[in-house]
Amino acid sequence: MSSTAAPPRAGVAKARRRDARIGYAFLSPWLIGFFFLTAGPMVASLVLSFTDYNIFRAPKFIGIDNFTALFSDPRFFQAWRVTLMYVVIAAPLKLFAALLVAQLLALPYKGQGVFRSVFYAPSLIAASVSIALVWRAMFVDDGIVSRVSGLLGLPTEGWVGNPDMTMPMFVLLAIWAFGGPMVIFLAGIKQIPQELYEAADVDGASGFSKWWNITLPMLSPTIFFNSLLEIIHSFMVFGSAFIISNGTGGPAGSTLFYTLYLYQRAFTDLKMGYASAMAWVFFVVIGVLTVIYFRASKAWVFYGDQK
């Protein structure tokens, strides 16, 4: 037996090696992309963050000057204020809207497929240039929003030029694009075993009690996943801010998102070293927040295989 068993084992090992090679071959487009387009530039930006570099002339090493300069830069703090406010307001509201609509779309009504597509559609185009332009047009003086609010007897001034109203405008744009997390919520809701609800019905549980005690805990991994994704996405908002403010971060710095300010420092002011330092501060802060969020999630996320 043993003499006949050895060759097949060697064959298996050989086959495994071949499989691994084929596997890496299939992975290679991603690996090349990762090393050349992500890891390489990241290392470069780390090096540049310790230099004074304007693209044209050779980088000059200046130690941690870029990092210390951040702390005397009022626009750096303004950028954090704007970005954090957006993350704290937009991400939860968008998730709430996504969950609410997913819950409604999970109900067994005819034509739900159509509704699912309709509600998902905005998220496909919300990040586009054209929508940012439309959004701006909707909120100017005499735009559709000011006309409607005029009919309702509310103030009719446009939101675009008002630094206090630009943030709500961005938050609304974010909420409107709830389709992405909605689809994931919908899938999560569909996976909850029906027998849990049947058992609860037998016990005479109310609708809200079922939602609170069954849906929410069973959905908690999905909520965690969605919220993590949304938080990181919210930190990275750029396109709409760039277009709505014409790249200025105005009015009065009210749309100066961190990424936009980073872009300005890099490509308007040509302070590549400074911008690289900003990028690394951003990376570290988001990284730390993600780790904290992961740790904290253990307290409230319920995975099906846990007892």
Place this chain on the structure above:
Amino acid sequence: MLTRRTLLLSAGSAALLAPLAACGGSAAPQAPATALPTDATATITMTWWGNDDRANKYKEAIAAFNKKYPKISVQAQFQPFADYWTARNTEAAGGALPDVMQMDISYLRQFANNGQLLDLNSQAGTNLDVTGLDAAILGSGKLEDKLYGVATSTNTLAMFYHPGILDKLGASAPKDGYTWDDYKKSVIDASAAGAKFDPKLYYGGNPGGVLWFFIQWLLQKGVTPFKDDNTLGFGKDEVREWLTMWEPLNATDVKFPSARTEQLKPKGGFTANEVALEASWDNFLSGYVKDSGDDAIKMMPIPSGADGKTHMFYKPSMLLSAGANTKNPDAAAALISFMINDPEVGKIFGTSKGVPATKAQRDAMDIAPGSVDQRVVAYEESVASQVTEASPVPVEGFGAIEAAWLRLAGDYGYDKLTVDQWIDQWFQSVDENVKPA
């Protein structure tokens, strides 16, 4: 008028020609130019800043160019002034500047010293004809004898006004010899009369936020704004005096609302016919008339300094440069040459970029009485005796500090900033961007 203009410009370009410190760019060795046959085939890119009006004019001018060179395809694009430089910086970083681009005197040093622009001397005499330009105007595009840009025109500051809006406000145009203070007083006095209109009308805006007005004001005080060693000739005290002078115009009931400014973009209060007066470069008349639809707009000199004189200057403007990376230097030079010399192009642009730099184009303009071009030329003739200063040559990095000034002015208009913060933050930007040679 032209001899005077030449004299004043040459004084300015003398400063420009002053040797710069060892920061010259590493220009690649250039192939000798060969005369471009009119049936040459090439595709070149071109870009400029401006509004739709200018875009249409460039389109016409390119069409005229294609009559002479039918097989050269010119791919054009344009942006507003502020976005323009971000886009060019990004392209420069990738070594992909357009073959031909509009260049401003504020940015010429930055791009040239970084080796981004083609030395057009290699093309002069073959594909680029610069013989129609005065030496002084030609000199404004030179650094250390290398020709990095060709000025297509010159312009000077003017005060524009809508007579119709002044009538509505029950106000009148400023009197000759008026001062900055007189202007300020008129804005405040007219605010009550303007409040009863919907939208509200205003006599004028706050000129404090335009860096070139500050520079003009410095010249009136006898201060030389830029020094040869790439430093500023003024400090915080002068800036404070200037900004403090305009503080009364930032009061809510007299200032044109910042929110309205934001909403009206790309128009401004003046072209939306809500503000009666606006100071700007005299070539703006064409765009102002198109954007506002008010053909009655008039021009007069800017406010005077303490000695009762305006101390105006001619600024070489709308230079055309070629990217150092161009694959078609011959075609690029031919296009630049056509743009500065061709009479038809002169007729198309008229004074919309300033008074043309070559006589051939000046003579081709539409100077029918009452036309925009005639009014700009008449204005320049009427103020010729007031143009007494040499053209200030901006320091390297001026574009960046000009943009910072504009941004701070915006924040100030929204009351997010005090004058002191404005000064501190602006000089921070100066330290960062204007490096002494």
